[in-house]
Amino acid sequence: MKTNDFPRMLSDFLLKELPGVRNQSSNTIVSYRDTYIRLLTYCRDILDIKPEKLKVGDLTAERITEFLNWLEQECNNSINTRNQRLAAIHSLFRHIQMQAPEHMFQCQQVLGIPYKKAGKRQVGYLSEDETKTLLSMPDTKTRKGRRDQALLTLLYDSGARVQELADLRVGDLRLEFPAQVKLTGKGRKARSVPLMDKTTALLENYLLEQHLDSPSDFEHPLFYNSQGKKLTRQGIAYILKKYAAACDIKEISPHKMRHTKAMHLTEADVNPIFIRDFLGHTDLKVTEVYSKTSIKMKKAALDKMKSGKDVIPDKPVKDWTEDQALLDWLNGLKH
Numbered sequence: 001m002k003t004n005d006f007p008r009m010l011s012d013f014l015l016k017e018l019p020g021v022r023n024q025s026s027n028t029i030v031s032y033r034d035t036y037i038r039l040l041t042y043c044r045d046i047l048d049i050k051p052e053k054l055k056v057g058d059l060t061a062e063r064i065t066e067f068l069n070w071l072e073q074e075c076n077n078s079i080n081t082r083n084q085r086l087a088a089i090h091s092l093f094r095h096i097q098m099q100a101p102e103h104m105f106q107c108q109q110v111l112g113i114p115y116k117k118a119g120k121r122q123v124g125y126l127s128e129d130e131t132k133t134l135l136s137m138p139d140t141k142t143r144k145g146r147r148d149q150a151l152l153t154l155l156y157d158s159g160a161r162v163q164e165l166a167d168l169r170v171g172d173l174r175l176e177f178p179a180q181v182k183l184t185g186k187g188r189k190a191r192s193v194p195l196m197d198k199t200t201a202l203l204e205n206y207l208l209e210q211h212l213d214s215p216s217d218f219e220h221p222l223f224y225n226s227q228g229k230k231l232t233r234q235g236i237a238y239i240l241k242k243y244a245a246a247c248d249i250k251e252i253s254p255h256k257m258r259h260t261k262a263m264h265l266t267e268a269d270v271n272p273i274f275i276r277d278f279l280g281h282t283d284l285k286v287t288e289v290y291s292k293t294s295i296k297m298k299k300a301a302l303d304k305m306k307s308g309k310d311v312i313p314d315k316p317v318k319d320w321t322e323d324q325a326l327l328d329w330l331n332g333l334k335h
Contacts, residue, residue: 159261162254171218
């Protein structure tokens, strides 16, 4: 192997290994690429090593550790971000040791760099009352308001990651009993998640109103903008924050809605294995975070929470007989 084959191995890892062999999502690849850009910048600006001259041997465990410290101390990266960068580097060096086993000892030293422990913090989530208030905020007298309520309700009810929601197609919904939605998560792994009756009713009305109830619409984005393109992660976050601000809910994000669903399931004493599968976690330890966070309030919550209680607002969905646009469309089918 040439002494400066690192650029080629890095390119192969990003362009072939991650998307092809490991089937990683585009978001994961972008995150990894950003880490490597920062590493190359560090080598150029701090170590005075040009990217095209960089060799595997230059990236010792000591230098990688110094790079991580630089991210944290000079770039003000959080410990979580530092650990994410290290995960990307570990992944790259696993690839390198398979492609260039003569560097295995060095790779093992890099792979031995430990993750930094962050102070434990409670998982942020909304109470049942806060959730119900939030989901009641959209103005269901307007077409846009009805769309937003369907979107926010599905975000909560499915526990979806924001990208999973953004990627949904009409065909991913199955609204006949038992209603469910197919979510495609990390590593492009698909899972089916059950839907509550009120969520199903909102989605049924939404599909009718948007004229997306035909099999020919199955590939159409479920939630889309005025140009007919699927809503972005940023677009979904904007909609959520707009309604949260209107009811004075602070520090909201789509991921907090996912935490909220997980905590509500936990407080209802749902089996952690079901919650793990529901959320698409691969490791039960990740799911157990919710149990640990909730342990002090769990007894009180269970005493209060009735079986099957939900937070989706009781505000009635607009009666289809009052929707003149829909009536005109239905009447047009007679001709």
